[in-house]
Amino acid sequence: MAAAPPIRDLTDRARDVFRLVVDSYLANGAPVGSKTLAQASGLNLSPASIRAVMGELEERGLLASPHTSAGRLPTDLGLRLFVDGMMQAMEPTADERAQIAGRADRSGGPVEDAIAATTAALSGLSACAGLVMVPKRELRLRSIGFVPLSRDQALAVLVSEDGSVENRVLQLPPGIGGSALVEAGNYMSAVLSGLTLVEARARVEREIAAGHAAIDGAARALVEQGLAVWSEDGARRPVLIVRGQGRLLDAGAAADLDRVRDLLDDLEGKQDVARLLDSARAGDATRIFIGAENKLFALSGSSVIAKPFRGLDGEVVGVVGVIGPTRLNYARVVPIVDFTAATLARLMG
Known part of the structure; x- marks a missing residue:
């Protein structure tokens, strides 16, 4: 996939229109037309002007029109530009932090149970499937x-x-x-x-x-x-724990059952998913894989957000994240994944 153009290469008008298209897509998953944006955006631009800007953004590979006269939605390249250059992250609320931290209480039980419960909480809060990869544990x-x-x-x-x-x-x-x-x-x-x-x-x-x-x-x-x-x-201990696959079957899934079916099939291939998560182990940064950026999820049009977490000795011991549609709420979900990784690091310490 080609690299997204720097955000500074866009004019202020193009940036405003692009953000509105992305916001609309993340909210409802549907293409949006110039007339709708003109009526609701407050940009003081005519539908024709907005349509011209959207055409320029499409030429840059940031927007696409799935059907003739169906409006436009962001491409994977466009979402990458948004995530890297325009997104403003939202910190988890006190209630969200409490839900995740509360599930990480081992209460004397196996650490795998606490990890699985924490991943389930992450799934519920993100409305995605929660993923965590941990090493095979050597029982003493x-x-x-x-x-x-x-x-x-x-x-x-x-x-x-x-x-x-x-x-x-x-x-x-x-x-x-x-x-x-x-x-x-x-x-x-x-x-x-x-x-x-x-x-x-x-x-x-x-x-x-x-x-x-x-x-x-x-x-x-x-x-x-x-x-x-x-x-x-x-x-035979699984190194990959998946929780909340059912959350992928949301209200919008009925309109795109083939995509959801492909995604669920992808999750069945746990070794492939584990290899993807393993690629996020290097460094401390949160990794975001959007749609066709990764061959594994090219068909299902899905995004993965993953973050490594470390043990008491500072070594990476696992990776936690979520998988969901490309239209997931990145600004909200990325900080929740970050907080979950920090919680699991404390648990493993």
Whole structure:
């Protein structure tokens, strides 16, 4: 896509008309005609004068007419010019900040739950789908216990160092009794505490190979099975959380179902979306991808606003943002995404 012309290259009259077209588009998503602008704008320009200015803006690639005599709307290039050179950001209200900060309260639960809840709040406030990409988390074990459920099943309870608790139902190897469950739990809590799942599996393999595993064969089989289940789950942990896809089906979606369908299909390809968000990790600035600027959303005509957030050590640990139609309220949504990123940074710290 060609670069947008500098805003200073536009005359004051062209700038005023362009802003009115963009404002109208962001408000209702429809093209606007010269007669409508002349009646409502207060520019003291005739429809013919406004039409001439709109024609100049169209020649510059900033406006387009989707249909003959249908009025004009901003192109992706025009929206880029507006966002970079004309937009005046609106700070989040106290209520909006409270909604986001309130969802980031972990209350002793897994950090992923707080991140997902915060992203859901962002989705609700922006009327877009909320996105957050976080690294695969390495659980460090504090304790593990096994609770018998039946003759061939037990509940494995893992408590990590951050206080999160996870449960898994395991099929018991033949001949496992209650004493083996206790022995396996005691061994894992004593020997494997403080280790990640990968480190714990390696430790158990070394102990068994060297004959130092002070547990009998039944308990050893249970330890190996428990670690295998959790490690497999960890490898499948999603790095991308999406909340609020239903908000993309707004009142205006009925008129453009193909676009919405394309967008929902795009969101199903999580690895592609994750790669897009990953490209926003560099630096501290909020990144705005508008429509065809990114190949992934060229068909659906969507925009993504993304902001990285950092952990206690200052390193980028994730990216949060929203995706919605190109006519989303950038001036309002960009600061909300910024505040959400700051909130998640405090959470991760």
